[in-house]
Amino acid sequence: MSTKIKRCSLLAASIIMIMAVAMVSSGSVLAEYDVKSIIINPNPPYQTSIWTDRSQYDPGDRLNVYFRTSKDAYVYIFDIDTVGNVSLIFPNIYSGSNYKRAGQTHSLPDNARYNLTIGGPAGVEQLVMIATPSQIRDVDWLRRSLEQGSFGPQLNVNITADRFMFEVKSVTITPVFGQDWSSAVTSFTVGRVSTPLPPPPPPVSRGTLNITSKPSGATVFLDGVEKGTTPLTITGVAYGVHDIAIMKKHYYTYSRQITVNSPNPYHIDATLARLPASSDWDDEVQLVNKSILVKWPQTGPFTETFTFRGSTGSVVINGDPILGMLSRVTGNITADAVGPVEFMQIKPSGPDSPWPGRVYEKIQYPFRVRVAVEDYSITTGAVFGIEYIDHVRLRLEIWHIGR
Structure with a gap:
C-alpha cells in the first residue's frame, strides 16, 4: 500500500486496494482473493461488516470506508493493495481512538486531518477488518505502523499477503483472544480492469476400445459404468487413464488400468480364470454394499468386518x-488373518487422483472387494497453494467368491 498523508487542506492519503462488493459481512464468501478463508473466525461471538462508498475507483478518487460491529470492540483495518502489499490503515498516526461502539456505522477518514485517495496500479484491492474485545499490544507490525511517523507503512516486507494475514491470526489474534474476535472483508477495483476472454477449450480427443474375453459373454465395466458384454467395441472414449473391469459368474474378475492416447483402436483380450469349485460354494455372494463419505472431521478409520462360511475378513x-x-485416502483388506493388504490410494492429484466412477478392486481369497468413487472435490490451500481432498464419497462392495 502506498499511502501518503499531507496535513490541513493538502491532506491526501494514497492507498492502493482491491475489487469490491457493496458490503461483505463476516459470514460471506470472497471470490477474488481468498484472504477471508485465512482470517475468518468460524464461530464469531459477534458480527462485523465493512464496505466502501463505491465498487470501482480511478487513481486520484477519494475513498470512504464504513464499518459496523455488533459489540463494543477495538477495530483494526488492513489494506491489501493490487500487488499484495499489506498496510494497517486504522488506527493510524492521525486517527482517533480505534475503540468503537456497537450498533453504529463508523467511517474513515474519521477526522479532518487526513483523506484517503486512491493510488495505483490498476487491479483489485481489499480491506480486512478485525475486531477484538481489548487492545492488541506489543506486536511488531502494530509498533511499526504507529511509531514510524508515516501513514500506513508496508507491513509484509518479506512475505506474501496471505502468509502475513495467516500469521496475524495464528500468532497474534487466536493465542490472545481465542474465539472472542470477529472479522470482515470487502474489496473493490482500481482503474478499468479488463478481463480477457478465456481461450476456447481444446477439442476432446477420443479413442476406441475393442474388448474380447475367454470365455465370451463377460460383463464389461468402464470407469465403474456397465457398457455391455464381450465381444464389445466402445467408441468415443476420452483420452486419459481409465479403469476396465471384466466380470463373469464363476470366474475371477479381470481388472486393469489403461491409457487411451491415440485414435487407433485399443485392444483388450482378457483370459478369465475360473474360481475353484467346491459344491455350490463357487457362487459369488455379496456381503456388503454401502456408501461411505470421507470428509473432515469424519475421516475414519471406517472398518467393515464380515464372516461367511467359516472365513472372516x-x-x-x-x-x-x-x-x-x-x-x-487409503483402503486395506484382511482375509483369514492374511493382511492387511493395501488395494486403494487416493490423492488429490497425479496418477492416484480420483474421478467419478474410478474403481479399485482386490481379491484376497476368499473375498473380493470393490470400491468405486461416487463423488469428490479437491481444494487448494490458500497459504501454500497445495491441493487437498475436501471430501470423497465411496461405494464399498464386498463378495465371498468361494473356496
Whole structure:
C-alpha cells in the first residue's frame, strides 16, 4: 500500500486496494482473493461488516470506508493493495481512538486531518477488518505502523499477503483472544480492469476400445459404468487413464488400468480364470454394499468386518487429515488373518487422483472387494497453494467368491 498523508487542506492519503462488493459481512464468501478463508473466525461471538462508498475507483478518487460491529470492540483495518502489499490503515498516526461502539456505522477518514485517495496500479484491492474485545499490544507490525511517523507503512516486507494475514491470526489474534474476535472483508477495483476472454477449450480427443474375453459373454465395466458384454467395441472414449473391469459368474474378475492416447483402436483380450469349485460354494455372494463419505472431521478409520462360511475378513478405509482437509485416502483388506493388504490410494492429484466412477478392486481369497468413487472435490490451500481432498464419497462392495 502506498499511502501518503499531507496535513490541513493538502491532506491526501494514497492507498492502493482491491475489487469490491457493496458490503461483505463476516459470514460471506470472497471470490477474488481468498484472504477471508485465512482470517475468518468460524464461530464469531459477534458480527462485523465493512464496505466502501463505491465498487470501482480511478487513481486520484477519494475513498470512504464504513464499518459496523455488533459489540463494543477495538477495530483494526488492513489494506491489501493490487500487488499484495499489506498496510494497517486504522488506527493510524492521525486517527482517533480505534475503540468503537456497537450498533453504529463508523467511517474513515474519521477526522479532518487526513483523506484517503486512491493510488495505483490498476487491479483489485481489499480491506480486512478485525475486531477484538481489548487492545492488541506489543506486536511488531502494530509498533511499526504507529511509531514510524508515516501513514500506513508496508507491513509484509518479506512475505506474501496471505502468509502475513495467516500469521496475524495464528500468532497474534487466536493465542490472545481465542474465539472472542470477529472479522470482515470487502474489496473493490482500481482503474478499468479488463478481463480477457478465456481461450476456447481444446477439442476432446477420443479413442476406441475393442474388448474380447475367454470365455465370451463377460460383463464389461468402464470407469465403474456397465457398457455391455464381450465381444464389445466402445467408441468415443476420452483420452486419459481409465479403469476396465471384466466380470463373469464363476470366474475371477479381470481388472486393469489403461491409457487411451491415440485414435487407433485399443485392444483388450482378457483370459478369465475360473474360481475353484467346491459344491455350490463357487457362487459369488455379496456381503456388503454401502456408501461411505470421507470428509473432515469424519475421516475414519471406517472398518467393515464380515464372516461367511467359516472365513472372516475386514476392510478398512481411512483418510489422512491435515488442517481440516485430507492429504490422501487409503483402503486395506484382511482375509483369514492374511493382511492387511493395501488395494486403494487416493490423492488429490497425479496418477492416484480420483474421478467419478474410478474403481479399485482386490481379491484376497476368499473375498473380493470393490470400491468405486461416487463423488469428490479437491481444494487448494490458500497459504501454500497445495491441493487437498475436501471430501470423497465411496461405494464399498464386498463378495465371498468361494473356496
